Amino acid sequence: MVSNRYKDTIPLDLDLDTSLAPSQLATLSTIITHRTIRSFHNTPLPSSTLPILLVSAQSASTSSMLQTYSILAIRDSAHKAAVAQLSGNQPFLHSAPLFLIFCADLARIASLVTKNKTLGKPLEKFDMLLTASIGTSIAGQNAAIAAEALGLGISYVGGVRNHAAELSELLRLPPRVFSLFGIAVGYADTSVEEGVKPRLPMSEMLHLETWDDSEQERNVERYDEVLGRHYHRYLNVGRNHWSEFVARWHADGGLEGREHVRGVLEGQGFGLE
Structure with a gap:
């Protein structure tokens, strides 16, 4: 469940499938396995x-x-x-x-x-x-x-x-x-x-106590690879790098x-x- 959301950027020490009761898992599964339907x-x-x-x-x-x-x-x-x-x-x-x-x-x-x-x-x-x-x-x-x-x-x-x-x-x-x-x-x-679309690594989104973006470049590079593979597998589109897409989106308006x-x-x- 969590691995589908993060792919190979899955956080360490996070194994929901074995650590939670069935009722807890059912609620979290609904949230974590969300995907947009088109x-x-x-x-x-x-x-x-x-x-x-x-x-x-x-x-x-x-x-x-x-x-x-x-x-x-x-x-x-x-x-x-x-x-x-x-x-x-x-x-x-x-x-x-x-x-x-x-x-x-x-x-x-x-x-x-x-x-x-x-x-x-x-x-x-x-x-x-x-x-x-x-x-x-x-x-x-x-x-x-x-x-x-x-x-x-x-x-x-x-x-x-x-x-x-x-x-x-x-x-x-x-x-x-x-x-x-x-x-x-x-x-x-x-x-x-379309599968469950990967998100940015948790380490990119979470700041403990104070702001720290020292790993942003590395996190984005990893995410570019992960999301690129997802798009290639499910959508067969050329949006290979998330970072380039974001920059291009802003350039185009x-x-x-x-x-x-x-x-x-x-x-x-x-x-x-």
């Missing part, structure tokens, strides 16, 4: 799926109990196609039976501030947007893990920010609400095998319309002070 069967989901995902999302930690997010569930095929068109138009968005859009939502708080005639200065501060974004992301990950625990596949979609203004209009988002990301949910097409996000946020009434 090919779904258009099979309807059980009616219980959406409520389970919602209660899982709402069970996430939330700063000061503010609950600064809302979730749109897109299931109608025509509506989903219109949303997909503004979100990168990836084929799996059309076949996945459920597309959840997670929105940072300060409109609810703004309404309560107005109703109770209290000063709303924090709403004008950038930290409130940051708080809402963090809370929305935590809720989204809870929903993603719940979906995978149900045997479903998921794919995060940042493309909902590609044409953020147009999508806000399509979804009728009120002021102080912004679509941060989407999650496509459905039954994975098991004929398409890679934003696909997201460079306008700040303006959309301001247009939606978010304070950025």
Whole structure:
């Protein structure tokens, strides 16, 4: 399980398969064996799926109990196609039976501030947007893990920010609400095998007590080799070196319309002070 995530950069002294109870292992297996699904069967989901995902999302930690997010569930095929068109138009968005859009939502708080005639200065501060974004992301990950625990596949979609203004209009988002990301949910097409994609070595991500990037060059070189082998095996693509891909992505822009996000946020009434 862990070896699939790190390949030959697996941390020493980490053998989950023998050190944990079955119930513990089942939970961790759902998390550690995650992989993005980009090919779904258009099979309807059980009616219980959406409520389970919602209660899982709402069970996430939330700063000061503010609950600064809302979730749109897109299931109608025509509506989903219109949303997909503004979100990168990836084929799996059309076949996945459920597309959840997670929105940072300060409109609810703004309404309560107005109703109770209290000063709303924090709403004008950038930290409130940051708080809402963090809370929305935590809720989204809870929903993603719940979906995978149900045997479903998921794919995060940042493309909902590609044409953020147009999508806000399509979804009728009120002021102080912004679509941060989407999650496509459905039954994975098991004929398409991409494997568990390796991550950077744990030693690159973990800093003990104080920051230390002295091994970064070595860690990245090792990762270039590991991920290159993965892509060659499963995808047969020429993305041989992760470091070169990252540099090239930045050189090419890679934003696909997201460079306008700040303006959309301001247009939606978010304070950025």
